[in-house]
Amino acid sequence: MPAIRIQSLCKRYDGTAVVDGVNLEIPRGEFFGLLGPNGAGKTTTLRMLLGLTPIDGGQVDVLGLPMPEGEREVRKRLGIVPQFDTLDPDFTVIENMRTYAAYFGLSGPAVQTRIDRLLEQVNLNDKRGARIDALSGGMKRRLTLARALINEPEVVVLDEPTTGLDPQARHHLWRQLRQLRASGVTLVLTTHYMEEAQELCDRIAIIDHGRIIACDAPSRLIAEHIEPWVLTVGGTDAGEVLERELGPKDRAHQVADTWLVYTADPDRLRERLRALGREPTLREADLEDVFLKLTGHELRD
Amino acid sequence: MPMSGDHPILPRPSLRFVAVWRRNLLVWRKLLVPSMLGNFGEPILYLLAFGYGFGRLVGDLDGMSYMVFIASGIICSSAMFTASFEGMYSAYTRMAEQNTWLGMLATPLTLDDIVFAEAIWAASKGLISATTILVVASVLGLVSDARALLALPVIFLASFTFGALALVITALARSYDFFLYYFTLAVTPMLLLSGVFFPLQELPDWVQTLALALPLAHVVEIVRPLMTGSWPTSVWPHLAVIVGYGAAAIILATALIRRRLLR
Numbered sequence: 234m235p236a237i238r239i240q241s242l243c244k245r246y247d248g249t250a251v252v253d254g255v256n257l258e259i260p261r262g263e264f265f266g267l268l269g270p271n272g273a274g275k276t277t278t279l280r281m282l283l284g285l286t287p288i289d290g291g292q293v294d295v296l297g298l299p300m301p302e303g304e305r306e307v308r309k310r311l312g313i314v315p316q317f318d319t320l321d322p323d324f325t326v327i328e329n330m331r332t333y334a335a336y337f338g339l340s341g342p343a344v345q346t347r348i349d350r351l352l353e354q355v356n357l358n359d360k361r362g363a364r365i366d367a368l369s370g371g372m373k374r375r376l377t378l379a380r381a382l383i384n385e386p387e388v389v390v391l392d393e394p395t396t397g398l399d400p401q402a403r404h405h406l407w408r409q410l411r412q413l414r415a416s417g418v419t420l421v422l423t424t425h426y427m428e429e430a431q432e433l434c435d436r437i438a439i440i441d442h443g444r445i446i447a448c449d450a451p452s453r454l455i456a457e458h459i460e461p462w463v464l465t466v467g468g469t470d471a472g473e474v475l476e477r478e479l480g481p482k483d484r485a486h487q488v489a490d491t492w493l494v495y496t497a498d499p500d501r502l503r504e505r506l507r508a509l510g511r512e513p514t515l516r517e518a519d520l521e522d523v524f525l526k527l528t529g530h531e532l533r534d
Numbered sequence: 535m536p537m538s539g540d541h542p543i544l545p546r547p548s549l550r551f552v553a554v555w556r557r558n559l560l561v562w563r564k565l566l567v568p569s570m571l572g573n574f575g576e577p578i579l580y581l582l583a584f585g586y587g588f589g590r591l592v593g594d595l596d597g598m599s600y601m602v603f604i605a606s607g608i609i610c611s612s613a614m615f616t617a618s619f620e621g622m623y624s625a626y627t628r629m630a631e632q633n634t635w636l637g638m639l640a641t642p643l644t645l646d647d648i649v650f651a652e653a654i655w656a657a658s659k660g661l662i663s664a665t666t667i668l669v670v671a672s673v674l675g676l677v678s679d680a681r682a683l684l685a686l687p688v689i690f691l692a693s694f695t696f697g698a699l700a701l702v703i704t705a706l707a708r709s710y711d712f713f714l715y716y717f718t719l720a721v722t723p724m725l726l727l728s729g730v731f732f733p734l735q736e737l738p739d740w741v742q743t744l745a746l747a748l749p750l751a752h753v754v755e756i757v758r759p760l761m762t763g764s765w766p767t768s769v770w771p772h773l774a775v776i777v778g779y780g781a782a783a784i785i786l787a788t789a790l791i792r793r794r795l796l797r
């Protein structure tokens with residue numbers, strides 16, 4: 234039995250399909266990433282997974298239970314890190330943990346021990362008595378994660394957990410997530426940071442306009458969907474130069490005043506450009522290149 | 535329809551609602567002093583000012599001193615105010631400003647549990663407020679006998695009704711300003727026309743009919759005799775109105791809040 238199975242899932246708002254026939258199967262123990270531009274249907278899909286949005290079509294099973302009928306039983310066994318902070322500002326750190334535990338019907342000395350261990354794990358032990366508004370953004374996120382683990386969940390769902398965090402806080406959170414993965418927990422993550430998804434996830438689905446347009450391991454997505462190398466060329470007239478020099482299989486794309494050239498054979502082009510007095514930079518293609526190729530470069534709001 | 539597609543129409547709260555109620559109790563205990571001042575200090579001021587000041591002019595009313603008359607009325611109106619405030623300003627803050635409910639929805643709690651807990655919590659606050667006033671009233675010698683204690687379960691039920699009605703308004707509110715409509719169009723008319731400050735019978739017939747179509751007058755009809763040493767002439771018709779409003783309001787509030795948050 235997979236941790237999550239989604240079949241032909243649909244959701245419409247005012248006649249517009251926001252989720253339009255999504256199929257997904259996430260086996261137990263996998264670290265799964267759901268990527269997509271704003272409005273692509275990520276959060277709506279997650280909400281249907283959690284029983285927070287009525288399903289218009291298709292079927293969602295979590296831990297073998299149909300949603301939303303199984304919402305209580307499923308959420309008992311799930312940990313959720315929402316996109317927006319839902320910590321209780323009327324309580325201190327430790328009170329937040331205790332109150333949240335009580336929502337699961339958990340109390341007593343065993344839970345207190347678990348709370349101590351979780352606060353230790355996220356480096357918040359010396360903040361036990363602190364008010365929530367005295368915590369930094371990173372501390373709040375760590376507390377939110379600790380809180381989500383209070384019921385020793387089998388599946389943890391994280392909706393953009395690192396948005397707004399500094400690199401130190403982000404790396405700290407990554408370490409926590411890797412530990413969870415190592416302990417056998419299934420993780421489902423949405424993020425706008427491609428290097429984060431590439432770094433953490435076993436498998437990634439890219440979703441756009443309510444449909445999954447690619448789903449595979451990050452390395453295979455890169456191998457299948459994009460040329461292996463990217464040359465970055467600056468200068469306003471780079472376009473004209475590239476028009477003459479581009480190989481038949483190369484692709485060039487303008488972003489602001491620089492050009493990105495996707496190519497399997499960067500050496501020839503790089504030499505040609507150097508001879509013309511340009512200094513192109515060369516890097517390996519990554520998940521962000523795949524993402525932009527599949528979902529386009531236009532702004533989404 | 536997205537609203538009812540996956541949920542039954544009737545609310546189905548579970549006993550887990552107690553955890554939500556306890557959360558509100560814990561917060562209330564932290565802010566005990568300002569909270570008690572609002573829920574208890576103000577009605578006592580009304581009682582003393584109107585009772586002593588106005589009472590001398592009025593003399594006796596319905597065979598009792600004006601002070602006794604108004605004490606039994608203010609117990610009812612303070613329960614209404616306290617429960618309405620809790621169901622609007624405080625519940626709205628938890629729903630829309632602090633995302634407290636959203637956090638709860640990441641646990642086995644359902645929205646039905648949460649809305650029910652909020653109504654029970656509003657009822658609890660109405661009861662706390664009425665009880666403190668009852669204590670003060672009996673210290674001042676305004677309560678006849680132990681029958682007054684029977685008023686408290688009625689107050690609890692009525693506060694549930696007022697809390698649930700307030701939650702309907704909260705479900706529709708886009709900002710705190712919206713609550714002024716309800717206070718001006720429903721709470722204040724009920725306060726003035728339900729026999730709290732003067733007997734209902736003084737009013738024109740059509741106003742009496744209007745007052746009896748709203749719940750507060752029925753609360754006063756049961757509570758005043760109990761506080762002044764007699765039995766209410768009838769109980770069940772009055773209770774039926776209070777329960778009817780309460781049941782309709784909790785069903786409507788749950789449905790509206792589901793539609794607002796679970797979309």
